[in-house]
Amino acid sequence: GNSVTQMEGPVTLSEEAFLTINCTYTATGYPSLFWYVQYPGEGLQLLLKATKADDKGSNKGFEATYRKETTSFHLEKGSVQVSDSAVYFCARQNNNDMRFGAGTRLTVKP
Amino acid sequence: NAGVTQTPKFRILKIGQSMTLQCTQDMNHNYMYWYRQDPGMGLKLIYYSVGAGITDKGEVPNGYNVSRSTTEDFPLRLELAAPSQTSVYFCASSVGQPNTEAFFGQGTRLTVV
Numbered sequence: 001g002n003s004v005t006q007m008e009g010p011v012t013l014s015e016e017a018f019l020t021i022n023c024t025y026t027a028t029g030y031p032s033l034f035w036y037v038q039y040p041g042e043g044l045q046l047l048l049k050a051t052k053a054d055d056k057g058s059n060k061g062f063e064a065t066y067r068k069e070t071t072s073f074h075l076e077k078g079s080v081q082v083s084d085s086a087v088y089f090c091a092r093q094n095n096n097d098m099r100f101g102a103g104t105r106l107t108v109k110p
Numbered sequence: 111n112a113g114v115t116q117t118p119k120f121r122i123l124k125i126g127q128s129m130t131l132q133c134t135q136d137m138n139h140n141y142m143y144w145y146r147q148d149p150g151m152g153l154k155l156i157y158y159s160v161g162a163g164i165t166d167k168g169e170v171p172n173g174y175n176v177s178r179s180t181t182e183d184f185p186l187r188l189e190l191a192a193p194s195q196t197s198v199y200f201c202a203s204s205v206g207q208p209n210t211e212a213f214f215g216q217g218t219r220l221t222v223v
Contacts, residue, residue, distance in 0.1 A: 004152075034211065043114070043200055043214030044153075089152065096141070096160060098212060102152040 006090045006101035013080055013108050021075040021104045023064075023090035031092040033057075033066050033073040038087040038103070047075075047088070080108045112136050116201050116215035123191040123222045131186040131218050133201030139213070141206035142184040143168075144176065146197040147217070153200065159184055160206060191222045 007022040025031065032051045036044040048057030053068035062077045073090060085108050090101040117132045135142065140161045145153040155168030159178040173195060175187040184203075188195060198219050202212040 041216070043216045044202075044212075045214070046211040049211060096158060096166075096206075098143070098155070100145075100153040102150055 004090050004092055004099050004101040006088075007104055008102070009087075010105040010107060013106070015082055015108055015110050016079045017108075019075070019077040019080045019084075019106070021088055021090075021106070023073045023075065023101060024071050025073065025090070025092045026071065027092055027094050029094060030068075031094045033064070034091040034093065034098075035062070035064055035073070035075050036089040036091060036100075038089065040086075044089060080106070082108045082110055084108050114201055114203055114213050114215040116199075116218050118218060119216065120219045121221070123188075123220065125191060125193065125222060127191050128187070128189045129191070129220075131188075131199055131201075131220075133184045133186070133215060134182050135184075135201075135203040135213070136182065137203060137213065138181060139203035139205055140181065141204045141212075142178065143202040143204075143212065144174070144184070144186045145200045145202065146170065146195075147200060148197050156186065156199075188220075193222050196220060196222045 004025045034049045035047040037047045038044045048059040050057040050066035056065045064073050064075045087103045087105045089103045114135045143158045144156040154170045157176040159165045198217050200217050201215045204212045
């Protein structure tokens with residue numbers, strides 16, 4: 001089937017810690033991959049994306065690399081801040097079909 | 111820029127009641143989507159539309175209906191509300207070309223009691 005599996009949360013880190021949130025996908029063809037972020041009480045916002053194998057998406061210190069061989073798109077940040085506390089969603093898009101992972105809640109403590 | 115606007119933000123329904131969740135976008139996007147978000151389950155696609163007059167079912171369409179009479183508006187209708195429809199509903203839109211992002215509204219929190 002076509003789905004997205006991401007690391008279950010919640011994740012709690014101290015400020016300046018390293019972050020990894022794992023994401024793997026299944027899809028036919030060559031999907032585009034996205035990370036969205038949801039701050040409390042808001043809708044989802046695009047964080048970064050990659051549209052073909054080996055592309056690296058980056059934004060606000062976050063990075064993710066499209067790995068076709070492992071069907072993965074793990075999210076990383078070298079030094080998290082309190083303001084990064086949010087829920088992070090991995091998503092893949094095939095034509096009209098955008099599927100999301102279950103979301104990972106990140107809490108960063110000062 | 112208004113982007114994607116959803117109304118209402120919150121609603122409590124009794125079992126068997128009906129209601130319409132409104133969604134409008136001002137970006138002239140062809141594609142529009144309705145998702146529901148349940149705790150620990152991510153977002154599930156209910157219905158989507160690739161243009162005015164065209165709608166298609168997503169993963170979880172049962173109990174819902176949609177219409178797309180204009181490019182801007184994509185209302186979601188619940189005819190006979192059930193407790194299983196308690197959720198947060200998000201409307202989204204996109205240009206529709208491959209590899210483009212979706213823009214989301216702020217959500218509607220619906221409780222069916």
